[in-house]
Amino acid sequence: AASAAGHAAAPTAAAHAVPAARQIGGAILGARAASAARPAVCYRQSGDDNVLIEFGEPVLELALRFRVQALLERLEAAQLPGILDLTPGVRSLQVHFDCRRMPREQLLAALIDLEEALPSVDDIEVDSRVVHLPLSWDDPATRLAIERYTQSVRADAPWCPSNIEFIRRINGLDSIEEVQRIVFEASYLVMGLGDVYLGAPVATPLDPRHRLVTTKYNPARTWTPENAVGIGGAYLCVYGMQGPGGYQFVGRTVQMWNRYHATREFSGGRHWLLRFFDQLRFHPVSAAQLLRLREDFPYGKAQLTIEPARLRLRDYRQFLSEHATSIAAFKARQQAAFEAERERWRSLPDRDALAASGAADTATAGAATAALAPGESPVSAPVSGSVWEWSVKVGDRIERGATLVILEAMKMEIAVQAQFGGTVTRLCCRRGQSVAAGEPLLVLRP
Numbered sequence: 001a002a003s004a005a006g007h008a009a010a011p012t013a014a015a016h017a018v019p020a021a022r023q024i025g026g027a028i029l030g031a032r033a034a035s036a037a038r039p040a041v042c043y044r045q046s047g048d049d050n051v052l053i054e055f056g057e058p059v060l061e062l063a064l065r066f067r068v069q070a071l072l073e074r075l076e077a078a079q080l081p082g083i084l085d086l087t088p089g090v091r092s093l094q095v096h097f098d099c100r101r102m103p104r105e106q107l108l109a110a111l112i113d114l115e116e117a118l119p120s121v122d123d124i125e126v127d128s129r130v131v132h133l134p135l136s137w138d139d140p141a142t143r144l145a146i147e148r149y150t151q152s153v154r155a156d157a158p159w160c161p162s163n164i165e166f167i168r169r170i171n172g173l174d175s176i177e178e179v180q181r182i183v184f185e186a187s188y189l190v191m192g193l194g195d196v197y198l199g200a201p202v203a204t205p206l207d208p209r210h211r212l213v214t215t216k217y218n219p220a221r222t223w224t225p226e227n228a229v230g231i232g233g234a235y236l237c238v239y240g241m242q243g244p245g246g247y248q249f250v251g252r253t254v255q256m257w258n259r260y261h262a263t264r265e266f267s268g269g270r271h272w273l274l275r276f277f278d279q280l281r282f283h284p285v286s287a288a289q290l291l292r293l294r295e296d297f298p299y300g301k302a303q304l305t306i307e308p309a310r311l312r313l314r315d316y317r318q319f320l321s322e323h324a325t326s327i328a329a330f331k332a333r334q335q336a337a338f339e340a341e342r343e344r345w346r347s348l349p350d351r352d353a354l355a356a357s358g359a360a361d362t363a364t365a366g367a368a369t370a371a372l373a374p375g376e377s378p379v380s381a382p383v384s385g386s387v388w389e390w391s392v393k394v395g396d397r398i399e400r401g402a403t404l405v406i407l408e409a410m411k412m413e414i415a416v417q418a419q420f421g422g423t424v425t426r427l428c429c430r431r432g433q434s435v436a437a438g439e440p441l442l443v444l445r446p
Contacts, residue, residue, distance in 0.1 A: 029108055037120045039064060043108060046094060049084075051107065053093045053115070060204060060234055064091035065191050066124045066313050069276065074114045080107070088276065090191045090202070121313055128277045128309040130187070133238075135282035136290040137180060138164060139252035141225035146249065149221050151432045152386040152408045158345060159217065163248040167231065171212050172337025179212070183250055186210035188236050188280040189311075196247075198240030198257040199272030203280055205236075206316070209323070209330045213338065216246035222408060227294070228252050229282075236280075252290060253282070254297045254304075263300035277311060376425055378440040379416065385409025386434050392442070396424045405441055422446040 027045050034040040039056040046052040053071070055064045068088050075086060075095070082101030087094040097107050118124075142163075150160045159166035168179045187210075188203035195202035205211045216232045221244055224230075228239045230247025237247050240256045256273050258266040265273055274280075285293065296302035320327065372378065385407040392404050400421045407414045426443040429435055 029104075030112060037122075038118075039067060039121070041115060043111065049097060049099060051095045051097070051104070051111065053095065053111065055091045058091070061091070062189070062206075062316060063121045063313055066126065067118065067121055068093050069126055070118050070124050071115055074118065075111075078110070078114060080110055082107070088192070122317065123314070125310060125312045126277045128279055128311045129275065130279045130281060130307040130309050131274065132305040132307075133253045133280055133282050134285040134290055134293055135184070135229060135251045135253050136285055136287045137183075137251045138249075139225075139228070139290065140287050141252055142228050142249035145221060145224055145228070148223055148388070148408075149217070152388050153219055153222065155432070156348065157217070158341070158348070159214075159248055163230075164250060167212055167214055167248055167250070170214055170338055170341045172333045172340075179250075182210050182212060184282050184284065186281075190274050190276055190278040190280065191235075193272065193274060193276065194240075195235075196237055196239050196245060197243065199274060200237055200240040200256055201274050201278070201280070203236045204234055206279070207323075208320070208327045213334065214248045216248075218246070220244050220246040222412075225252060227255055251282075254290070254293055254302075258298050261298055261300065263298070264303055265297075265300075265306070279309065372443065373425070373445075376443050376445050377420075377422075378428070379404060379418070379442050379444060381407060381435045381437055381439050381441055382416065383407065383409045383414060384435065384437045385414065387429055387431050387441070388413060390427065390431060392424050394424050394427060398422065398424065398444075407435070416441060418444065420444070420446050 029043040029045055029051065031042045032038075032040060034056070042054045044052040044054065053068075055067050065088075068091060071093055072086050072088050075083065080102060082098040083095060084098055085096040087096070095107070095111065097104070146160060146163060149157070154160070164176055164179055167173075168176050171179070173179055173182075186205040186207065188201075189206050190201045190203045192202040193199055211234050212231055213234050214231050224239050224243055224245035226239060226242045228245070228247075228249055229251050230237055230239070230245065230249045232247035238253055238256050239245060239247075257271055258273070259271060293302050297304075386409070387405060388408040389406045390404075391402075391406065392398060398404070398418050398421060400418055402418045403415045404418055404424075405416050407416060422444040424442060425445050428440045428442055435441065
C-alpha cells in the first residue's frame, strides 16, 4: 500500500524533484511511471545511509533483473564519491553511501541521471556462465532433516514425509520422475546471492515450463544440512551452511562457500562459488559419490565444469514468444493443482485442536509426577522445547553427568544431563512432545 501511494504522490524523475534536507520524513524520495521501453522506478529511503531503488511491480520478471544489473555496472563505472556498497536484488538495488562525502540529495540526482541514460532493456546483455553441479537426488541428509521436522515441529505438514511428493502434487505433475526430469533439465538463472547465508544463490529457471512452485515450510525447519537444494515459491536455493530453513528439498550438492582454500573455482579472494547470472545445471550423482566430491571439492581435488555464456534479453523474449502456448498451458495446469492442494489443506484436522490435545498430554504427564515415591526426584526441562531423543529407558542405571534426554529448542539441540547417579523409574513425556521450562521430563531414584 505504501508503494502504491508513493507512486501516485511522488514527483517525476524528469523533474528531479528531491525533498530538501529539512523536509526529510517520507519514505519515497522520487519515482517515475513505466513507459513502453522502460519499467517504473521508485527511489526509497532505506535507513539513515541507504537508498533502495525498486524497478517495476513485485513480480518475477527477468527484464527487471537485467535493468538492476545495468544500473549497478553504470554506478561502478561512475565511481561516485561516498558510495560504500551496492547490493542487487531480484528487482532492486540498494545503495549504501556516506552522507559526509556525498549528501543524499546529490546522490539521488546522480542516480536518476544514470538510470535515465540506461539503454532499452531489450538491448541489455550480460555475461553469464553455465555451472554444472552434482546433485544427490532426495539425499539422506535432507531426509533426516524432514524426519527431525516431522518429529519435533509438525508431523501433520502437507510436505511430510516427502517434499518431492509435495512438489509433484502442488504442481499437477503425474509422477515424482517428472519432478526429477524437470529439475535436471532446467537451467536455473542466479538472480541473487547470499539469500540464505554464505553465497547461497536464489535462482529461477529460464524456461517458465521448468519453474516449479511451492509453499515454504510453516513453521520453518530448525535444521537444514549444508548445501541442501530446495525450492521455495518459484525460486531455487542452495543453502550455504547448516541452519534453519523453509525451502522444499530436492537433494544436496557441493559447497557454495570455501572459507580456507583458494582453488580454481574459489580464486581472486572470492570465498563464494557463484556469480550473478550464472546458469546452474544439475547432473545426478549418488549419495556416496556426493560425499566424496564434498570431501575433495574444497581442496581443489575435484573440479566443476564451467562454461562461459552470454545472455541477451531480446533473444530471451523471442524464446518466450515462440513457446507462449505451451508455457500458458503449463501455468494453467500448475495453478489448478495449486488451488486443489489449498482446498485439500482445508479438510485437514484443525491444528489448534491438535495443539490442545498435546497440552492435555502435557497436563497428564505433569499429574503423573505429582505423587513421587519416597526417594524419587524429578528431572525438569531447563527450557521450553520438544523432546528430540531419549538416551535412557526405565530401569537404566546412570552415572552423574550422563545424558538423559536431548531437547530441541530455539533451533538448537540441548542435552539434559544427570546431576546425580541413580536409576530411571519413570519417563514423563514421549518423543516429539512439547515441554515447558520446569516441566518434569523423567524421574530418578538416587
